[in-house]
Amino acid sequence: MLPKRNRLTAALAFGVALCAPLAASQAASLEEIKQRGQIRIAVANEIPYGYVDMSGEAKGAGPDVARQVMKQLGIDKIEWITTSFSSLIPGLRADHFDMVAAEMAVLPERCKQVLFSEPNTSYGEGLLVAKDNPHDLHAYQDFAGSDQKIAIMAGADQLEMLQALGVPESRMVTISNNADAISTVSTGRAAAYAATSLTVSELAKQSERVEAASDFTDPVINGEPVRSWGAFTFSLDSQELRDAVSEELAKFKQTDDWKQILTTYGFSEADASESTSRDTEKLCAG
Numbered sequence: 001m002l003p004k005r006n007r008l009t010a011a012l013a014f015g016v017a018l019c020a021p022l023a024a025s026q027a028a029s030l031e032e033i034k035q036r037g038q039i040r041i042a043v044a045n046e047i048p049y050g051y052v053d054m055s056g057e058a059k060g061a062g063p064d065v066a067r068q069v070m071k072q073l074g075i076d077k078i079e080w081i082t083t084s085f086s087s088l089i090p091g092l093r094a095d096h097f098d099m100v101a102a103e104m105a106v107l108p109e110r111c112k113q114v115l116f117s118e119p120n121t122s123y124g125e126g127l128l129v130a131k132d133n134p135h136d137l138h139a140y141q142d143f144a145g146s147d148q149k150i151a152i153m154a155g156a157d158q159l160e161m162l163q164a165l166g167v168p169e170s171r172m173v174t175i176s177n178n179a180d181a182i183s184t185v186s187t188g189r190a191a192a193y194a195a196t197s198l199t200v201s202e203l204a205k206q207s208e209r210v211e212a213a214s215d216f217t218d219p220v221i222n223g224e225p226v227r228s229w230g231a232f233t234f235s236l237d238s239q240e241l242r243d244a245v246s247e248e249l250a251k252f253k254q255t256d257d258w259k260q261i262l263t264t265y266g267f268s269e270a271d272a273s274e275s276t277s278r279d280t281e282k283l284c285a286g
Helices: 011-018 030-036 063-071 085-093 140-144 158-164 178-186 197-206 238-250 254-263 269-274 280-285
Strands: 036-042 077-082 099-105 121-123 125-130 150-153 172-175 192-196 211-214 228-234
Touching: 011 085, 030 036, 030 063, 036 063, 036 085, 063 077, 063 099, 063 228, 063 238, 063 254, 077 228, 085 099, 085 228, 121 269, 125 150, 125 178, 125 197, 150 158, 172 178, 178 192, 178 197, 178 211, 192 197, 197 211, 228 238, 254 269
Parallel strands: 036 077, 036 099, 150 172, 150 192
Antiparallel strands: 099 228, 121 228, 125 192, 125 211
């Protein structure tokens, strides 16, 4: 999980298509949020990044860190909003919420649509396969030269990784959320599901019908292994709020409490260390 990564420069055509038709609405300023005493934060129900449990409590690396950052900003009340991953950017642009705490990967094309804080986390890739891995799959690259299909989540950056590796879109099965991944793979609709290593690990725990592909080989694009940097996300006119969050996040990341949050949700020491190896400006520049 330590190797460096240059983000893809190819356009996020699918994600941009989702976002482009929506005209951006005016977002609330930091002062307005403080005056109302509440901020609206969205998650995409992805364990361990950001989700709402059965009791209605927001959990995950994003929400737990966001909660502390808001406390440091003097904002005590948070309205948590759950939506699909592909609706996060359109929702920000339409002012359905003020901020996203889904550990969304910072990508150049996304930076044209939204603002990102400095990175909160870093994470690698993985592959969910049926029990005993009947098709002997161990890398995204395996799908470039076979007739097997691979599932991806709508709006996720695995689409661009697979495209860069030469996997035809005819071999990709798009699902709306992670909850559909287990049935998609176990029933043979797709031979595997491409997602981050943490997502794959969590899904594998939920059913004996699937497992994480062993001996997984990280995708290598433009000569470097793929790694993602997750950050908090804001509308383009929320720079003041974004800057304030980044400033408080930088302070919190110097504490043991921040490291403990990441450890609790399965992030490794390498993930924590690597989260500081890229800044948002460079990630947005590709």
